Amino acid sequence: MARAADPDEPAGSAPRTADPDSPEARGGAAFVVTSGPPGTGRAALDRRRILGAAIEFIDSHGLSALTMRRLGAVLGVEAMALYRYVPGREQLLDGVVESVVDELYGDPDVHMEAAHGWQDYLQRLAHGVRRIALAHPELFPLVATRPPAAPWVRPPLRSLRWVESFLTALTGSGFSDESAVAAYRAYSSFLLGHLLLEVSQKGVAINAADTGEATPAVDPDLGEYPTVVRLQELLSVDESAAEFEEALENLLGRLEHVRREGRDPRDPDSFT
Template sequence: MRLSEPDLDRRSPPTSNTKPGQTALPDGDGEQPALRLSRDAILDAAISFIDQCGLEKLTMRRLGAACGVEAMALYRYVHSRGDLLTGIVDHVVDRLYTDQLAARRQEDGWQDYLLRLAHGVRQVALDHPQLFPLLATAAPEAPWVRPPLRSLRWMESFLDTLISYGFDNPSAVAAYRSYTTFLVGHLLLEVSTHGAELSPEEALLDTDRTEVDLSNYPHLQQLQPMLSEDRSAAEFEESLEAILDRLELLTARR
């Protein structure tokens, strides 16, 4: 029997992959009510799109539809796809910086600072598993800046914090390198279990950051030569030895 349109409407509603609390985003054919456009609003919409649809499906046309506007309207605020992706990374990193800076207390000690920061970065990875590989692979502001603490502000804050707790310059630089290596390695593996693509094509972003102004970052000005040294081989061996030492402790407990 052929059902009438009212009968069809009374049947069970269509299923949706949208999670509770999320806004359904179009796959490129539908439109949403127009968003009041600003760069931050567009970046937030792009992050939501990636969370729900995946990085590989993000296009300017689909993002425009998600914002309820034509794609061309976005170009006033994001000049290219590369600028959009760079802006997304900076937006997430800046938000993490603001949250962690507000929570930093001198009396907590450097261990508490590093523990809280690690959990903050991990929460970003778990909240945005489809986005985190981009955060880990996008071109940094300078070649000696490491993800995921990938901004000059983050580096300056990190080094300033450790030095204020008594680290000398070489120890602070070594801590930054070891800490960021741990975070990236562990969290990339963790988000891969959530289905994230670990080698997104968007890893090379359309951005020119060859000229770096360090006038507002005194620690970076002083430590840039040390930060620029290639110690990859030594760091690999040191990390490997540390793992072997931990495994030896496990066998000693038996």
């Protein structure tokens, strides 16, 4: 069946395909524990349900709107009832981050072991993290900035289990201990930089000073910029998925050089 024309696409352009990591392309958002029907009472309340409701609330209303009182209202209980399961908002946010990162375990396309090689392992893991960012853009800055369980654990992986999986996959694939640790740092920095930029482009607040509110549209005077005018249509195309894939491929190519040479990717001569 022919695809219906998209009125937002320029005439004669190639059909726009869905971002393969987006919730729409995967039939819905990444798995979260739902809060259940409202008004089910305290009998059904537990930590798992509270965290699921908090994730749903942040996805819908943003992190800054979350309070214990509002979360209690969503669950049909007084705010004080929540403190039996989460001592306060800070512990609630810790649990929310842990629950969101744990979505990687339920992603069938992400593997804990490098059964098909280290590059396949890192490709799958990177796209799994990106799927989390796209499913929970309001939450991803929290994943990126929340203090980890140990100071040497870097977001967005955050989980000791995933760090163990990562380092085991690389050292088992020919990386030295030093190269594996350096690769872990480079890989996590790539994910953070790219995905924080991507969610910020959706108007999401990245830090406390950033309200995340959309700025009023202003038509700039482009009279002195004829090339920008000529290429404006191309500049407006969202290429986030393709840019992520290209940057990831480049990173993996650099890490292959590190693996072969046993060199530190922080050394500028490692990629010459």
